[in-house]
Amino acid sequence: MRKPDAHNPLKIGTRGSPLALAQAFETRNRLIEAHGLDEDSCEIVIIKTTGDKIQDRPLKEIGGKGLFTKEIEEALLDGRIDIAVHSMKDMPVQQPAGLMLDCYLPREDVRDAFVSTTHGRIADLPEGAVVGTSSLRRRAQLQNRRPDLQVVEFRGNVQTRLRKLEDGVAQATFLAMAGLNRLGMAAIAKGAIEPEEMLPAVAQGAIGIERRADCLRSAELLAAIHDGPTGERLAAERAFLATLDGSCQTPIAGLAVHDDNGLWLRGEILRPDGSEVITGERRCAVSDAIEAGQDLAREMLAQAPRGFFDWR
Numbered sequence: 560m561r562k563p564d565a566h567n568p569l570k571i572g573t574r575g576s577p578l579a580l581a582q583a584f585e586t587r588n589r590l591i592e593a594h595g596l597d598e599d600s601c602e603i604v605i606i607k608t609t610g611d612k613i614q615d616r617p618l619k620e621i622g623g624k625g626l627f628t629k630e631i632e633e634a635l636l637d638g639r640i641d642i643a644v645h646s647m648k649d650m651p652v653q654q655p656a657g658l659m660l661d662c663y664l665p666r667e668d669v670r671d672a673f674v675s676t677t678h679g680r681i682a683d684l685p686e687g688a689v690v691g692t693s694s695l696r697r698r699a700q701l702q703n704r705r706p707d708l709q710v711v712e713f714r715g716n717v718q719t720r721l722r723k724l725e726d727g728v729a730q731a732t733f734l735a736m737a738g739l740n741r742l743g744m745a746a747i748a749k750g751a752i753e754p755e756e757m758l759p760a761v762a763q764g765a766i767g768i769e770r771r772a773d774c775l776r777s778a779e780l781l782a783a784i785h786d787g788p789t790g791e792r793l794a795a796e797r798a799f800l801a802t803l804d805g806s807c808q809t810p811i812a813g814l815a816v817h818d819d820n821g822l823w824l825r826g827e828i829l830r831p832d833g834s835e836v837i838t839g840e841r842r843c844a845v846s847d848a849i850e851a852g853q854d855l856a857r858e859m860l861a862q863a864p865r866g867f868f869d870w871r
Contacts (some may be wrong), residue, residue, distance in 0.1 A: 569590070632769070636655065666737075668740055675749055681701070681704070688730045689708075700812070717734060802853045
């Protein structure tokens, strides 16, 4: 394998938000350390996606998760970049033909962060308080637990959402603890919400690195920084999501963790208004992660009452 150098750098594609860039630089730094590369052997290439361009409408109205990956994957397929760095919770469960997703960095904190300028936790919010979120999952979970609250659309990167809070658009919002940690901004969270209170999105806290299936150089470079335990957990979670046919229009939560016997997977499906919720769990050997995710999804689908999915 010919290693990247200043004359033939590895081109790393990413969105341009501060968090996306932090994730791309983490990937670059891990590659440099693992292979003894010079800094100029890796080039960060910023690609603006449809999801970044359209900020005035909910994602479910303009196409869902693929809006944050489509242009990046097109650049990968036509050779403008060599690898692409993604937040895994934004990734559709199916990759375009010719692309591979088999490298994950060590997973960060999976929990949601409660952020407010006036209150310390969800329970402290007064009746009728306004909470902002762009996540259908968080909206449904919040309305299931606190139907008295008002929920408003709250899109944008971390900095944009914090500015909206300061402007009084809402009294509280949710962010991912992983993103705050990667930005060095964990202190803005009033606290992390445990999974028992709010189960996170599938693959939350994980960074995935996509490549062309036929690019052996990228495959060899990425193999050195792949985190096996994260891959095991995401195998179960993404199999669960894929079997549910999940998208940004479906409130789904899922989390797999390692335990003494293998993996413990928890899942949740909700109506968008939070009025009904279906939960389930599976424990399995690591080798059975995909099958366990699929089985749990099928079991929960079978439990759904008539009309549960009429909103889809």
